[in-house]
Amino acid sequence: xxxxxxxxxxxxxxxxxxxxxxxxxxxxxxxxxxxxxxxxxxxxxxxxxxxxxxxxxxxxxxxxxxxxxxxxxxxxxxxxxxxxxxxxxxxxxxxxxxxxxxxxxxxxxxxxxxxxxxxxxxxxxxxxxxxxxxxxxxxxxxxxxxxxxxxxxxxxxxxxxxxxxxxxxxxxxxxxxxxxxxxxxxxxxxxxxxxxxxxxxxxxxxxxxxxxxxxxxxxxxxxxxxxxxxxxxxxxxxxxxxxxxxxxxxxxxxx
Numbered sequence: 001x002x003x004x005x006x007x008x009x010x011x012x013x014x015x016x017x018x019x020x021x022x023x024x025x026x027x028x029x030x031x032x033x034x035x036x037x038x039x040x041x042x043x044x045x046x047x048x049x050x051x052x053x054x055x056x057x058x059x060x061x062x063x064x065x066x067x068x069x070x071x072x073x074x075x076x077x078x079x080x081x082x083x084x085x086x087x088x089x090x091x092x093x094x095x096x097x098x099x100x101x102x103x104x105x106x107x108x109x110x111x112x113x114x115x116x117x118x119x120x121x122x123x124x125x126x127x128x129x130x131x132x133x134x135x136x137x138x139x140x141x142x143x144x145x146x147x148x149x150x151x152x153x154x155x156x157x158x159x160x161x162x163x164x165x166x167x168x169x170x171x172x173x174x175x176x177x178x179x180x181x182x183x184x185x186x187x188x189x190x191x192x193x194x195x196x197x198x199x200x201x202x203x204x205x206x207x208x209x210x211x212x213x214x215x216x217x218x219x220x221x222x223x224x225x226x227x228x229x230x231x232x233x234x235x236x237x238x239x240x241x242x243x244x245x246x247x248x249x250x251x252x253x254x255x
Contacts, residue, residue, distance in 0.1 A: 001151050002033055004144070004229035006159045006222060006253040009043075009110045010244065012064050012071050014117065021250040022117055024240040028252070029118040035156035037081050037125040039088070039147070041226075042110030043161035043219040047130040050092060050099035050143075054085040058126055059106040076112040081125035084155070088127065088147065095146050110160045133217045137201045137224050144228025157229050159222030163188055164213040164249035171246035180209035181247040192227065192253070195234045200224065213247070223253070230255025 007025070014022050044063060045051070058078045062071070082101075089099045107115075111128050131140075147157060164181045171178070187207045191199045201224075204210050214220045230236060239252040 002035060002154045002156055003254045004148070004151060004157045004159075004226055006161070006226035006251070006255070007114045008162045008165075008248075008250045008252070009114050009160045010162070010248060010250050012067055012109050012113055014113055015074065016068055016070060019244075020242045021240060021252075024252065025114065025117045028239060032156070033154060035124055036154040037084055037127065037156070038078075038115065038119070039127050039129060039150070039155060039157045040111045040115070041129045041131055041157075041159045041222045042108055043131065043222055044108040044110040045105070045128060045130040046133055046218055048132060048134070050097050050132060051102045051105065051130040052085045052088050052099055053080060053105050053107075053128045054082045054101035054103045055080040055105075056082070058128075060112045061106045061108045063108045074116065076107060076116050076122050078107075078115070078119075078122040078124060078126040080127060084125070085127055087150075088129070091146050091149070092143065095142055097143065114158070114160055131218060131221045131225070133221060137221070140221050140224045141197065141201075141228035141231070144225040145231045148229045148232060151229065157226070159224075159226030159229075161219035161222035162249060163220060163223055163251055164247055165219040166212055166215050166247050168215070169212065169247050174246040176246075177243035177249075178246045180212050181243065181249060183208045184210065184213040185241065185249055185251070189238055192236045192238075195236070197227070200227070226253065226255055
């Protein structure tokens with residue numbers, strides 16, 4: 001059965017510079033079986049109700065500012081798979097989540113940046129799913145748990161966000177991780193490897209420097225969804241961790 005993943009999507013500059021994380025993604029994808037389709041939860045698509053893309057062909061959004069001109073020339077036109085979008089809606093309805101199909105939404109950079117690194121040919125169907133930051137983390141976990149059965153059909157499900165992600169604290173000229181970021185990431189790793197979901201659901205009050213590492217929830221939620229996808233096995237593996245800008249963690253987890 002294909003694993004589920006959490007991937008930090010960093011910044012769009014990952015596409016224009018070579019670093020340990022992009023090299024890891026390029027190499028790791030060679031170890032995965034080819035997915036029949038890809039589902040991706042992106043931190044950059046927030047909605048008050050669960051939304052699921054339903055298009056025959058995906059486009060992309062340049063939902064960022066700055067960077068070299070080449071970023072704005074890039075494309076990622078992976079196909080969609082409307083029948084699978086319908087099945088996702090059905091599965092979510094079983095846990096009381098009403099969802100809607102969106103045939104106009106294009107892939108934001110939280111989705112297309114990591115996918116372009118890993119699957120540059122854009123020849124695998126991609127479905128994006130929004131996140132609702134107002135739902136408790138226990139419910140986000142249940143969303144992942146509910147969709148996990150799609151893994152049996154070689155559907156690769158990815159949570160794309162960042163476990164330590166504080167734009168206001170970025171230090172663009174620093175080459176090492178700040179101590180508070182490392183402390184938070186070490187706490188997180190310990191709880192995940194122990195599958196201590198109660199501590200993770202309450203990380204805001206338990207984890208060191210939680211308010212600095214996770215000032216807003218949207219980048220953390222995809223991690224909890226991805227963990228829910230691995231509920232049956234309860235076996236997590238940290239595949240990669242590096243840092244940029246002092247506190248931007250670039251982590252990859254397999255569940």
